[in-house]
Amino acid sequence: MDAFTAGLLQRIRAAESDLTYARETGDDFLADVEQAELDDLRRLAEEHGVEVSTANA
Secondary structure, eight states, rough: OOOOHHHHHHHHHHHHHHHHHHHHHHHHHHHHHHHHHHHHHHEEEEEEEEOOTTTTT
């Protein structure tokens, strides 16, 4: 796995974790921000052929 792929997957995991936290704490604004970040990261992964399998997909 190259550094780009590893970094992208790490950022996706972090965004998923942050999104879960935001939802659990009822922070709707943060949840919206994290969902947008996650959507962008998943789009980037798809554009570069990086397979992402997540529970929050």
